[in-house]
Amino acid sequence: MSEAAAQAPPLVAGRAPDSFVAPATLDELRDLVAERDGRTLVPVGGGTQLALGNAPREPFALVDVRPALAGEIEHEPADLTAVVPAGVMLGELDAQLSAAGQRLPLDPPHVEQATIGGVLAVGTGGPLRTRHGLPRDFVLGMTVLRADGELVKAGGRVVKNVTGYDLMRLWCGSLGTIGIVTSVAVRVLPRVGTIDLRFEAASLAVGQALAETFLRADLRPELLELTRQDGGWGGIVRLAEGAVPKATEVAGTDLTPCGDEEYLAARDLGFGDGDALTLRAACATSAIASAVAAVEALAPSGVLVRPLAREVRATWEAGALPEAEEVAGAAGRMRTALAEAGGGLVAERLPAELRGALDPWGHSPNLARMAAVKAAFDPDGRLNASRFVGGL
């Protein structure tokens, strides 16, 4: 095993690791995990979400899992499944699936540079969640390296399966705190002909109403993104080619075909080089407008709304951050309001100067149960200790 010390290791939630290692094989990774050297281990794939969460407990080692979890993709086009080593980049997976006319519709920020293991560990969706749901909705089975070095699996590689507990759901979105995913079986879909259309909306309410119209007209938008623009809102919608005439008929506004640029801008909003603070709210439909008003009061550089996925994202650049007290106050009020309807607010990027003022996750009413989960699978805090919700 080599200390990958040649380059300066990246920060994890603002904190520098004590070491940066890259085990070359699964056995080496397993040995590392099973070792009890007092460090916590922070697994990292493509590194697109290193800012997320609390700073890990010290001392900690950043572990690049890509070399250990590399390997061949087993794609079975006729079964609409693929078994993928967790270290495979989604860009690479997409290229292989595309060659057979298929796809895995997951698109969190900078997805091409993310590993499939990382995307599942973080669990965040992108624009395509509007139609296809979250990463966890595509997982058929998983093999996971537990904190004591045991390799355990759940699920399988068939598209319909209720054999045993659905541990895949527990592992997805657990941010590597109860195991490191080593291999995953996913359901894939046929690639279909779609088109992106751009539109303008005078207000957020108009944009939301249009989204509802498309949905109710059974147009099944793959994605529908609203972004704040000067004087109003701009939107994009992705539809099956055959659905365009009807969409035009029901829209009551111009729908203009557009390229990839708008889509990528929406997908990656809040994850650009200059973005220092990024907040994501999960909202009830009825709470979207007030969540947008709350973030707009803090003068963000960008605001994105996914009306059908009930998500709001706002971002601030490094030079134009709101005051710590303002952010903390607004976030606290939003969390209280959102919690009533089952929503929440997560700081996906949080600059050092605001870390003291704002818990990146917020309070969970299930914290005791979650602590029991953590204790069941990683009692010593070997994996990503302190980084997750409630400091788990």
Next chain:
Amino acid sequence: MTPPELLKAMREVVGGEHVLHKPEDLLVYELDGTIDRSLPEAVVFPATTAEVQGIVRACNALNVPVTPRGAGTGLSGGAVPAKQGVVLATARMRRILDVDPVERTATVEPGVPNIQLSEAAAEHGLFYAPDPSSQKACTIGGNVAENAGGPHCLALGVTTNHVIGMEVVTASGEVEWLGSRGPEPLGYDLRGLFIGSEGTLGIATKVVVRLLPVPETVVTLLAIFDDVESASETVSAVIGAGLVPAALEMMDRVTLQAAEAGLRCGYPPDAGAVLLVELDGIEEVVRGQVTQARAACNEHGATEIRTATEPAERELLWKGRKGAIGALGRIAPNYYLLDGVVPRSRLVETMGDVARIAEGYGFPVANVFHAGDGNLHPCLLFDEREEGATARVLEAGGEIMRVCVDAGGALTGEHGVGYEKHRFMPWLYSEADLENMRRVRGVFGNAGAFNPCKVLPEGTGCGEMAHQKGALAAAGPDAYV
């Protein structure tokens, strides 16, 4: 006889009229839709979350196992009280608490029958997607426990894709909300873990589901083939063409003959297989898909294709499929209905293996499958009055399960592991995998004592249940796949 202290404790929680304890009253609750049976000591009908909690706590204090039960339509022995104790039935918890057309959600109690939820949503132009074939009877609570699917889960997913939160009473007797009305709970997905845990981690007492807009156009195709191979090649061609139909269902010759005899569906007497393909969406898009699907059927030797768009006509095309298992009662007095899953491309060869095994045991076999996702339901026909037939049919079922596992499949696609298959789990999972799953029970408390002998292989006291003693469920119209 029911221990008096147990009876007293139950009556204190729900009142005397909601506790059954006489042997003749308990009989109905000794089995679900499958073979295994075991008589409970009491059956209790709570009406509220607090009462559910009261029963679970009282039973835990007395060290009495609790087995939750919905409508009892399950097909893996999940509602059978394997170690006796108390059956907690949700029959009095059947209120639809809220249908919210803006959020497109509904909140219901666990005893609400699946179909009533879609009926309540219909007035808002919405529906609840998972539609197990038992949907007229089966409850949402049971659907949550089993992570139920149905003919239409090919495109839309199963229960876990549509339940966004629930209030539960855990195995240890605590009340907690898992997930919420929001789409993205914070932290570990406890909701996702609980769904499909087959009532071993606790009981859902309120369920929040996602509703979808009713499709604008639905077209059902029924294609008749000479054999299952041609129908299977058609399925491959449909999927190869990039279509994900709302449903892709197949029936074999034995099933068709039974359905024809019992239901008069108009299937030709020499038909070897029927394929149902359902496509939905806006008319402009569906039209093209129907053309593609018809072309696939024709290319692979369909002898006849029937098409329907109106609800009543579509219902007619579905009639044979929905009544198929019940119709098998005309052929044999008993059946054993299996649920296995294999990679879709191995369906035909697996069917061959199933036929060979059934023949070896001398049982006729009828096949109904969710062909789109490789989920097969062989149905072994037998007569329990024949000496040793029950034991042999269970043995044959085990061999068929083994074939599914060896083909890269799994033990159950939608019926659950339950009691029926918990001893087969080591075929799929190592001891480390199973021990890892067992840890989940500890998270919700009272590990292994709540609804025992389900899902995971257990050490003691989960031996043979009463199927050895004799009686089996007779084939009848209330059986579903």
